[in-house]
Amino acid sequence: MRAVLDVVLLALQLYTWLLIAMAILSWLVAFNVVNTRNSVVAAIWDFLIRITEPVLRPIRNMLPSMGGIDISPIILLLIIFFIQRVIVLYLYPSVY
Template identity: 70%
Template structure:
């Protein structure tokens, strides 16, 4: 059972890095640092959008409009870190 919890924690960490990569790529596209006409950039952007958007959309809908600032990745990262702490502190020690 601890192996399954280790895999869950690893997946949560990878998802945090995917959220960060998605946010950085969106900034780079917004400031015209990278061109989305490039096939590699477009493929990476599409992958990151498909992975992160289904989880971020409900958070964006629940939050008030803050203008052009999107803090939903930060909220999701904080929720994932909270979930990781709950797993490590309360579930992991009680599993044999």
């Protein structure tokens, strides 16, 4: 059972890094540092959108309009950190 919890923790950590990469890439695209017409950037952008958008969309629907500021990745990161802490502090010690 600990192996399953380790895999879940690893998946949550990987998803955290994907969210951070998505936020950084969205800033770079917004400030015209990188261009989505580049095929490599477009492929990375498409991959990150497909991975993060299904989870971020319900959070965006629940949040009120903030005038162009998207805090849904921060909310999702807080949820992920909470789940990780619950696993480490409560589930992991009780499993042999």
